[in-house]
Amino acid sequence: MARLESSSIRQVLKTVWIIGGGWAGLSAAIELVDLGLKVRLIEAKKQLGGRARTVQLRSKEVDNGQHILLGAYKNTLSVMLRVGLKPDELLYRQRLDLRNAASKGFRLIGYQWLPVGIQFILGTIGCKGWSILDKFSLLMAAAKWVYSDFNCQQHLSVSDLCSGITNCVKNNFMSPLCLAVFNTPLELSSGSVFLRVLRDALLAHKGSSDLLIPRADMGELFPQAAQQWLNDRGCEITLAHRLKDCPLPKSSSLMDTGPDAVILACDAKSSARLVSSINEAWASQCSDLLHAAISTTYVHCTDPEFIKLERPIMMLEPSNAEDDFGEKTAQFVFDRGFLFQNHSNLIKAASNKKMLSFVSSYTSLPNELISAAVYDQARKELKLRDLEILGTVTEKSATFCCTPGTVRPGNKIIKNLWACGDYLEGPYPSTIEGAVMSGIQVAKMVAYDL
Numbered sequence: 001m002a003r004l005e006s007s008s009i010r011q012v013l014k015t016v017w018i019i020g021g022g023w024a025g026l027s028a029a030i031e032l033v034d035l036g037l038k039v040r041l042i043e044a045k046k047q048l049g050g051r052a053r054t055v056q057l058r059s060k061e062v063d064n065g066q067h068i069l070l071g072a073y074k075n076t077l078s079v080m081l082r083v084g085l086k087p088d089e090l091l092y093r094q095r096l097d098l099r100n101a102a103s104k105g106f107r108l109i110g111y112q113w114l115p116v117g118i119q120f121i122l123g124t125i126g127c128k129g130w131s132i133l134d135k136f137s138l139l140m141a142a143a144k145w146v147y148s149d150f151n152c153q154q155h156l157s158v159s160d161l162c163s164g165i166t167n168c169v170k171n172n173f174m175s176p177l178c179l180a181v182f183n184t185p186l187e188l189s190s191g192s193v194f195l196r197v198l199r200d201a202l203l204a205h206k207g208s209s210d211l212l213i214p215r216a217d218m219g220e221l222f223p224q225a226a227q228q229w230l231n232d233r234g235c236e237i238t239l240a241h242r243l244k245d246c247p248l249p250k251s252s253s254l255m256d257t258g259p260d261a262v263i264l265a266c267d268a269k270s271s272a273r274l275v276s277s278i279n280e281a282w283a284s285q286c287s288d289l290l291h292a293a294i295s296t297t298y299v300h301c302t303d304p305e306f307i308k309l310e311r312p313i314m315m316l317e318p319s320n321a322e323d324d325f326g327e328k329t330a331q332f333v334f335d336r337g338f339l340f341q342n343h344s345n346l347i348k349a350a351s352n353k354k355m356l357s358f359v360s361s362y363t364s365l366p367n368e369l370i371s372a373a374v375y376d377q378a379r380k381e382l383k384l385r386d387l388e389i390l391g392t393v394t395e396k397s398a399t400f401c402c403t404p405g406t407v408r409p410g411n412k413i414i415k416n417l418w419a420c421g422d423y424l425e426g427p428y429p430s431t432i433e434g435a436v437m438s439g440i441q442v443a444k445m446v447a448y449d450l
């Protein structure tokens with residue numbers, strides 16, 4: 001008992017600085033505060049949330065990118081609960097359904113109490129628009145993945161895993177799925193990470209393969225509540241302060257003041273810049289990571305006859321460069337009016353009414369061209385009229401490219417200087433769950449080390 005008390009008193013006196021207030025930094029801060037450490041968090045932007053935050057677009061509040069979570073995001077759901085949020089109210093839960101506006105495409109079918117594997121087989125057999133050969137090719141490939149216990153060699157890409165799959169299934173299922181998970185095409189996405197995501201989504205627990213779609217802005221989904229929770233517990237949060245130099249922990253500086261440990265919760269590029277003179281090898285691993293953009297186009301449909309889409313998320317026809325010259329850019333459309341209809345803030349519900357968001361992954365086009373292509377997609381494929389494009393938000397370095405064999409940096413930089421974030425060594429690609437998991441894991445290591 002005496003040992004426990006003295007160890008917790010020692011921990012109260014220890015201070016940890018966290019640089020970066022994205023989902024990883026916030027999760028690390030929450031874990032450290034819970035473990036009894038004193039935390040100071042410094043964020044470059046005026047608000048918290050990092051790459052999953054709320055932004056202003058023509059005076060409307062939207063997300064910097066439309067996000068989608070999975071039932072398998074157990075760390076994310078649990079940290080939301082910890083700060084007093086109700087994930088069940090904030091996230092619309094939908095059984096895995098990747099059908100397009102014509103209701104063609106894959107979805108899980110059958111009673112939900114059946115094992116997901118059976119629902120997958122039924123979904124494949126019942127998939128509208130696929131031939132028998134298409135269905136058979138996917139089932140055979142899936143059987144191989146199960147037989148290998150969802151493992152494969154590190155150098156294989158998702159494209160390699162699709163070797164026996166027909167072009168129809170590749171274009172209409174594997175490719176959009178891969179873009180949704182990795183934000184990279186099949187040939188640039190790691191096969192082993194894909195299989196791990198598939199295993200965790202399909203086999204972890206009931207509902208782990210469900211799509212969880214935000215019914216609130218990304219800021220409301222976690223960062224704002226996390227900020228309040230941390231403030232209430234005495235955590236010092238400094239916003240709009242971009243650090244140019246990396247603060248060093250006491251043990252590595254000549255000063256006797258300063259933090260006992262520092263966690264860099266920045267994106268890979270910023271971390272590399274801050275650390276280049278401290279640990280060159282670590283910094284160059286960060287700089288070597290490639291990044292890809294995601295664009296989200298917000299469209300308002302003023303047609304009085306339009307009420308809502310049939311489902312709040314729909315897949316769009318894949319681009320076929322041969323016949324449309326690659327003009328289609330977006331892979332998914334979300335109905336924000338549908339999702340926000342029961343939002344507790346009536347102004348927010350009203351401003352999202354009849355608002356759609358279109359997600360274009362792995363983009364390289366300028367925003368005006370993306371907006372124009374989305375406008376065409378909405379008219380031709382969704383048969384919508386009276387469309388007003390609010391604008392396109394592009395995050396140029398939205399995700400790191402989780403390519404086959406990518407070597408990701410570890411989370412220890414030097415003694416008492418750590419890093420967390422979606423790009424560090426971990427089981428998942430660039431995702432919210434990867435970021436949260438990394439933050440919590442590093443916080444535990446720091447607390448243990450101190």
Ligand SMILES: Cc1cc2nc3c(=O)[nH]c(=O)nc-3n(C[C@H](O)[C@H](O)[C@H](O)COP(=O)(O)OP(=O)(O)OC[C@H]3O[C@@H](n4cnc5c(N)ncnc54)[C@H](O)[C@@H]3O)c2cc1C
Nearest residue numbers: 020022023024044050051065068243270398421422431432
């Ligand atoms: C458009 C878009 C769509 C996405 N879609 C999905 C999705 O559907 N599902 C999913 O799971 N994931 C998605 N992601 C990925 C997900 O958002 C990220 O993986 C996650 O937010 C990363 O969190 P992080 O805390 O690791 O990093 P970040 O969010 O990048 O946080 C780093 C923070 O550090 C701050 N910072 C940097 N340098 C400094 C400095 N020198 N001083 C102080 N502060 C600094 C930054 O301002 C930032 O707030 C998407 C990302 C984008 C951009």
